[in-house]
Amino acid sequence: MFDCIIIGSGPAGGSAAYHLAKRGRSVLILEKAALPRYKPCGGGVSPLVQFWFYFDFTPAISCKTTTNCYTWNKTEQVEVTIENPELIWMVRRDIFDHFLVKQALKQGAELRENTKATAIKFQGDSWEVTTTSEPVTGRYLIAADGAKGIMAKLLGFKKRKTRLAGALEVEVPIPKQEDRRIYFEFGMVKGGYIWNFPKADGYSIGVGTFRGAQRQDFKGILTEYSKMFDVDINTGKHYGHPVSLWDGNQKLHTENALLAGEAASVVDPFTAEGIRPSIFSGMKAAEAIDMAMAGDINALTAYTKTMSQEWGTEMVWAKRLAQLFYRFPGVGYKVGVKRPSATTTIAKILAGQLRYSDVAHRGIQRFIQRHRDAER
Numbered sequence: 001m002f003d004c005i006i007i008g009s010g011p012a013g014g015s016a017a018y019h020l021a022k023r024g025r026s027v028l029i030l031e032k033a034a035l036p037r038y039k040p041c042g043g044g045v046s047p048l049v050q051f052w053f054y055f056d057f058t059p060a061i062s063c064k065t066t067t068n069c070y071t072w073n074k075t076e077q078v079e080v081t082i083e084n085p086e087l088i089w090m091v092r093r094d095i096f097d098h099f100l101v102k103q104a105l106k107q108g109a110e111l112r113e114n115t116k117a118t119a120i121k122f123q124g125d126s127w128e129v130t131t132t133s134e135p136v137t138g139r140y141l142i143a144a145d146g147a148k149g150i151m152a153k154l155l156g157f158k159k160r161k162t163r164l165a166g167a168l169e170v171e172v173p174i175p176k177q178e179d180r181r182i183y184f185e186f187g188m189v190k191g192g193y194i195w196n197f198p199k200a201d202g203y204s205i206g207v208g209t210f211r212g213a214q215r216q217d218f219k220g221i222l223t224e225y226s227k228m229f230d231v232d233i234n235t236g237k238h239y240g241h242p243v244s245l246w247d248g249n250q251k252l253h254t255e256n257a258l259l260a261g262e263a264a265s266v267v268d269p270f271t272a273e274g275i276r277p278s279i280f281s282g283m284k285a286a287e288a289i290d291m292a293m294a295g296d297i298n299a300l301t302a303y304t305k306t307m308s309q310e311w312g313t314e315m316v317w318a319k320r321l322a323q324l325f326y327r328f329p330g331v332g333y334k335v336g337v338k339r340p341s342a343t344t345t346i347a348k349i350l351a352g353q354l355r356y357s358d359v360a361h362r363g364i365q366r367f368i369q370r371h372r373d374a375e376r
Contacts, residue, residue: 002028002110004289005129005138007117007151009035010093011275012261013144014100015282018053021107023290028136029109030129032116035101039093040169040239042197042204044182046276046350047089052283053103060099061089062199065180068343072333073187074228080343087347088182090197091275112136117145120154122255140289141257144282147244152263161248162265165192165272168218169206170236172226177202185225186333190216191326192272194225205233210245210272211326245269246277246319249312253300256292260285266311270318270325273350277311284310317356324367335370336363 003025006013013029021027031037043062050057066087070078105111112133119130120141127141143151152160183196191211197204205226207218219238226233244262246269252259260266261278268277288303296302325332336342348354 001126002026002136002138003293004028004140004142005030005127005136006142006144007129008144008146008149008261008263009101009111010039010097010144010146010261010278011100012263012278012282012285013142014097014104015052015279016142016144016260016286017104017109017282018100018107019283019286020290021104021109022054023286024108025290025293027104027109028138029101029104029111030115030117030131030136031111031113032132034113035111036094036098038239039097040167040206040241041093041275042169042195042206043091043093043096043199044197044273044275045089045091045096046273046352048350048352049276049279052279055103057089057099060091060096062092062095062201063090063180064088065090065182065198067181069181069183070333070337071183071185071187071228072330074185074225076333076338078338078340079181080340082344082347088350090199092199096275117151120151122257125256127256139256140292142260142282142285142289143257143263144260144278145263147242147262149263152259155254155257155259157251157254157259160265161250163210163245163247163269165208165210165243165245166218166240167206167208167243168222168238168240169204170222170233170238171199171202171204172231172233172236173202174231175201184337186329186337188221188225189218194221196225196229203229203231205229205231208243208272210243210269210322243267243272243274245272246312246315249308250304252304252307253288256300258285258288258300258303264307266307268318269315270322270356271346271350276350280311281307314356317360320364321356321360324364328367328371331367331371335367
């Protein structure tokens with residue numbers, strides 16, 4: 001009997017396991033693949049996460065960047081450098097996720113790889129999880145199995161508030177890659193953007209739409225865009241994957257169980273940032289379960305409230321910005337992206353120094369006014 005079984009070893013599952021194990025709770029992580037496992041993801045991580053743990057993330061960081069470059073249809077380039085030397089970390093998810101799990105194992109957590117959870121059943125006061133090897137039992141359960149996971153549905157969360165976005169990504173190897181700039185392209189794709197994130201030994205180039213389902217030739221778009229960097233995306237493997245965007249506050253708890261990470265739809269609907277909010281949800285889930293085991297009968301309910309108040313309140317504004325920006329990206333590029341202060345603002349939001357609610361109202365008013373002027 002484990003105190004908690006965590007299904008999924010991504011940022012949410014790894015952080016939950018670490019914080020629970022550090023509190024002396026017995027934790028089992030179930031992972032359907034073998035670690036380290038590849039996960040398609042741009043790999044941008046806010047340095048803010050380092051303040052939520054008691055170890056150094058340096059071994060898991062591929063490189064750091066201080067400069068963002070933006071284009072509109074490969075023209076109107078804008079380059080902005082932030083003086084903060086750690087604007088954002090670039091990571092490879094196979095290395096980063098495994099590193100986080102290994103920190104949890106050092107605290108006493110247990111990992112079972114190549115073990116897929118196929119069914120769950122609540123009996124008495126604990127969860128019995130059927131796996132591809134043998135059944136396991138835990139008093140509490142955290143579903144952190146991502147956007148494509150089945151646990152949320154099995155737990156009874158059948159009508160979740162989420163907006164599924166689509167993305168296509170490819171890793172392009174470049175020996176001794178020295179370009180440390182992040183690139184964003186806003187004019188070539190509808191309802192989203194293209195990104196090129198640097199790694200120590202290559203690029204992670206991808207495209208995503210964040211405003212509903214829109215049929216587009218993602219591969220063709222990426223092929224054309226990658227010519228800017230003299231690279232051929234056909235030299236790497238292509239990965240298509242869903243992104244579970246936040247679309248409203250919702251219940252994230254049930255009897256002795258919680259949703260965390262993309263299973264809880266915590267991805268920022270404006271920037272599509274997912275790693276930091278997943279880690280945050282995993283940390284808060286661990287705190288809630290630890291309190292529940294200590295006798296707080298309202299701890300799991302409080303987790304839902306915490307995520308709504310400390311994350312969802314800000315995502316309301318992020319969603320409003322996204323609705324405007326991705327509907328009228330040309331105006332958004334001129335009003336926001338081309339202003340160096342916009343990059344500084346986003347950097348401060350990622351670093352926890354600003355909130356969307358601090359700046360969104362003014363930004364929306366400026367956007368609407370510029371849109372009205374353009375229609376005259």
